[in-house]
Amino acid sequence: MxxxxxxxxxxxxxxxxxxxxxxxxxxxxxxxxxxxxxxxxxxxxxxxxxxxxxxxxxxxxxxxxxxxxxxxxxxxxxxxxxxxxxxxxxxxxxxxxxxxxxxxxxxxxxxxxxxxxxxxxxxxxxxPAPHGQNAAAAASQNSEVQSTLRTLASKVEDLSTCNDLISKHGSALQRSLSELDSLRLTGEAGDKIRQVTERATLFRITSNAMINACRDFLALSQAHSKRWQKALQAERDQRIRLEETLEQLAKQHNNLERAFRGNSQSNTTLDSKGSAGPGKGEASDDDDDNEFFDAMEEAPEFITVPADPQFHKRSSSNVSGFNSEMGSDDQSLNEEPLSANQDSPSLDLVPVKKRRSRIPDKPNYSLNLWSIMKNCIGKELSKIPMPVNFNEPISMLQRLSEDLEYHELLDKGAKSGSALEQLCYVAAFSISSYSTTVHRTGKPFNPLLGETYELDRGRESGYRSLCEQVSHHPPAAAHHVISSRGWTLRQEITVASKFRGKYISIMPLGTIHAIFEKGDNHYTWKKVTTTVHNIIVGKLWIDQSGEIDVVNHTTGDRCHLKFAPYSYFSRDVARKVTGLVTDKDGKAHYVLSGTWDEKMEFSRVMQSSRGSSSSGGAAGENGAEARQKTVYQTLKAREIWHKNPLPERAETMYFFTELALTLNEAEEGVAPTDSRQRPDQRLMEAGRWDEANAEKQRLEEKQRSVRREREREAASLRTSSQSEEGTAVEEDIFTDPALKSVPHDNHKALWFDRCDDPITGEPVHIYNGGYWEAKDTGTWEGCGDIF
Missing domain, CATH: 2.30.29.30 (Pleckstrin-homology domain (PH domain)/Phosphotyrosine-binding domain (PTB))
Incomplete structure (x- = not known):
């Protein structure tokens, strides 16, 4: 065949x-x-x-x-x-x-x-593009149906014409064959004529069957087309009704929030902090999973009660259940104030640079966030094209540097004589970084690949910080801080985010490392999830939720922190954080409590016991055991950290802190790739948002062009490598040991080297040195032209 x-x-x-x-x-x-x-x-x-x-x-x-x-x-x-x-x-x-x-x-x-x-x-x-209007989409779909029906009708007409021609010529052919057959030809010629006659007859029958099938198909299509159009119209109308209903529900929801807030403030029997929305009188949009329950707060993992006064007078070595490391009558956390230049006396003669305390006020541009975000549900936030109207005039690298707002906690931890005390300071530091986000609903600029940011506070605070955007897909930033006061901080953060329609979830991925010279203690922890609520309607507000484990890999000590999500129905304080510091054997030494937006306190654990079963009738032995909580007897709580007040009129300056106001201040001697050099960011800070949007598009297109060029070079490199080896190589360029440090977008960071972290085993970028030396000499030959 x-x-x-x-x-x-x-x-x-x-x-x-x-x-x-x-x-x-x-x-x-x-x-x-x-x-x-x-x-x-x-x-x-x-x-x-x-x-x-x-x-x-x-x-x-x-x-x-x-x-x-x-x-x-x-x-x-x-x-x-x-x-x-x-x-x-x-x-x-x-x-x-x-x-x-x-x-x-x-x-x-x-x-x-x-x-x-x-x-x-x-x-x-x-x-058509997914962001088209409903009416345009419906018209296009109706046009498609009509066009298809017209095409089918035209095809059947063509087939009918062909059928008539086939019938006409087929009849003539059969007559000619009949005339030949009447000649009574014998032998091979007669057999051939009869064979041709049979084939012509079969061909005509088949053609007629095909035409009839096409006519039946057209009839069915015309009969069902009206049904299809009605179904399409019904679906479109239902979608419009659902969108209108959703918007009405959101407005009603916002009105109920205001009414609830007003009632809570006038009711003196309620807790003034736990009943006024998401803290400090703001409206809230509760999480989907928690909206329809009567008791929203989770039961605490443990209970703290004041210790007996005898514990304040006795030595811990003479009382059973005391912590062996702790003093008898003091929390023993060092509260000695730190001199600004205690570790660098030679710098006292050099005057500290005066930093700015204001930036231009934020212009009053109105733009509907929902009009942009409604077609982006389920997408990665970093892939949604956003105008600068929703940004704040700093980059993500500068936001990472804001983690150092309360670096004094690490300074105190470096001076501590106890690893457990030091762990308390590190835990408080991990919480303090969220206090700057409470009012900050603006989105930072996505850094360009190769962009850097330095924060040199050696004279004022004893530390130097460097960030570099080391990957674009996925977006990742490496951060390294070295302090003359005995500690080093490093992290590589990749942000995963999803728009869920009613809120945005931001999940930072990556591990933060804090290393102290004293005791050679090495701590690691990860960040919790940040949620931005009221995307559809209402005032935007931010919540933090999740758990953090701060681990000392040198001693095995651990601090477990829990960020409670906000709930309307909780009787507890909003934005609450609780923590428990335990040693390698699981024995509790400190309890931490407070809020991530105001302050944290610590209490030393003097004794612990299993609490009695909670009320609720006979639930069985296993059920009662499950409801028992550990009761910790603690000394009086003392403050370990509190939030610094915001500058005057901070609401007109994106709610920036005193440190954030200085981050984008122009400074001489920085690298040409520094975030301060970004033209779109500088234009936005100056209030020239239209020019900033145009400049932002130019920079993004320039970055895409550079990326395409790298991809072409990588493809050429693979082709030449295959030619030299004489065989087709299926692996990508990362299998080449010489190129193993190149991330997924074929870009090699300038100031950081890619390797496997010796503590966590994760692939990370670690500072390779040379930046501050290059700054001292003013040689930036290795920096690319990204702006």
Missing amino acids: SEPKPPTPTPAGDTYKGWVFKWTNYIKGYQRRWFVLSNGLLSYYRTQAEMGHTCRGTINLATASIAVDDACNFVISNGGTQTYHLKASCEVERQRWITALELAKAKAARMQAESDDSGDDFSLSCP
């Missing part, structure tokens, strides 16, 4: 598709692409799998010209803006495409002349 031939090209309306070589550029030459001809449109994709989501280009054949170059090449152009130079695999295949294109062009031109409906050129291969 002979091999079946490819389908014959058909006129416009029927889909004709296949592989064709397309000219791309002088470097890559002709590349194999998947072309689809449908409804008068010629579209192409890199692969067949892209047909569902990414169309690389489309030409309307109604206004296009088709030219033949040679045996296999042909050119399609729509008048200069788009030209496709194509090459088929053989001359026969080229002719099939030319025939299909010419027929499609003729029919598309005729349909365009006959129809006034602008939706006739709707392409099944390239759907």
